[in-house]
Amino acid sequence: MPEALVRSLTPGVLGVLVRRGADFAAAEDAVQDALVEALRVWPADPPRDPKGWLITVAWRRFLDATRAEVARRRREDVVEPAPADVPDQDDTLRLYFLCAHPSLSPSAAVALTLRAVGGLTTRQIARAYLVPEATMAQRISRAKRVVGGVRFDQPGDVGTVLRVLYLVFNEGYSGDVDLAAEAIRLARQLAAVVDHPEVAGLLALMLLHHARRAARVTAGGALVPLARQDRGLWDVEAIAEGVEILQRALSRDRLGEFQAQAAIAALHADALVAEETDWVQIVEWYDELVLVTDSPVVRLNRAVAVGEADGARAGLAALAGLDESLPRYAAVAAHLREKGGEVEVAARLYAEAAAKATNLAEVDHLTRQAARLRAGGS
Structure with missing residues (x-):
């Protein structure tokens, strides 16, 4: 089997x-x-x-x-003895809540969820996160001690569970377990036992992002920006399913952050070529997302969308006032400066962004961007 x-x-x-x-x-x-x-x-x-x-x-x-x-x-x-008849009920949701207990760190909650709900072994989880098995075993053991005294029927927070699943999804593939696919499987499982529009929103978001996976990197492993991806490689079935799930969630008029993010992803997926992207509507969805989350990272991404919809000057105005220490701030500033024709400044900012990046593929991409501008490329 x-x-x-x-x-x-x-x-x-x-x-x-x-x-x-x-x-x-x-x-x-x-x-x-x-x-x-x-x-x-x-x-x-x-x-x-x-x-x-x-x-x-x-x-x-x-x-x-x-x-x-x-x-x-x-x-x-x-x-002893074991009870003769235990009701056959679905405990999936309770386990999600238990593993995403607020007293656990995000990394501990993710590890415990993958093991207790996902059924992965400690070795598989360790390989996926590129840490020694002993380290992962200790992390899981500590997490189990924390939740050991929590009542199994204690209500939990759906939002915490969803954030844990999204953390799993964003790890992507880094070992012998495809964490992105595993997160989608777990999200489907969660959606089957809890009727909540944000659960559907997260599942839709995962499907829409995952649909672009085959086009995200070259054969050599280099990142391919969204605007330059071969859209013929996108998974149209996953996109269609994600859009359908999202539309049902939005119809309930209980907007949350994952639904808004999925709506933005759906607009990107709807464009047959990058030039047809409806950036004006994407900015509107970012405005909704800012109202829901008031997140500086969301405001940073909104600045990119504003730059595409209304030009580099407007994008830079949207960027003004944000903390320059934010992750990807320098990369966004570089993109907007390049769009506005400030090539030398953009090259410097791309190099600065590369120095701050922690993902090797992202470091390589940003370094290449800086080198391209310095060489006079386009």
Whole structure:
């Protein structure tokens, strides 16, 4: 059976163990053991009831772990026998809320979500984030201790869950797990259990961004700016699905930041060529996004849109007053200065932006931009 099926069953299995009385951390460890065993056994001997198989194996692993720590008599009084009938309910949403607990750091929440809800192993998560497995194991262990005392029925914050999923998505692909695709899978899962326009907005945003993935880099790994991407490489099915999901969300008239971002992405996707992009409408959506978030980063991106809609001078006016230490400030300023014909200033700013960038592909792109202008290129 495919690994995706095994991982998709994780929330339900973990929820059953927790509702049977298992501590969250111990239950999560037991479920991970069961998932590993499933990947080993199922290809040759697939079960008729995959979820039931996982619950049985995970519960046995939990009991075995408990026996190793507690005296037999005390153990039997505490954890045996297992309840005969546990209601078959979907605990996915509760697990999302638990893993995105506000007391966790963003990195810890992301790691715990990928493991407890996504069903990824510690090794897979470590490889995806390019950190040693021991480091990731410690991060997950600390996160589990933090949420260990949280009641499983305690209500959570949808906004926090969505921000965690968006962090996962923005990591993209950096190991043997495609985090962008994994975030979309988890967002679909979340949308299936919670009726909220911002959940739909985030799923739409992910689909619209992911649709452009094949055109974002050259064969050599160099970044390709949106205006120069081969739009024939865009995934039209993903775009159509994202737009449909977004339209349903917007029709509920409960605008949030992810819906507004998705609307901007949809306008980019709607243009057959870069020159047909409706920048005026994009600026209007950025105005809505500023009202919702009042984010300096949103204002920075709005300045780019204003520059495209109304010219470089207007874009630079929109940029004025923003903190120059903002990420990508120098890159945006460089783009607007170049658009206004200030080539030497733009080249200097591109070089400055390259020095501040942390992503290697972005460093390479900005360095090339500076070199192009210094060589008199276009």
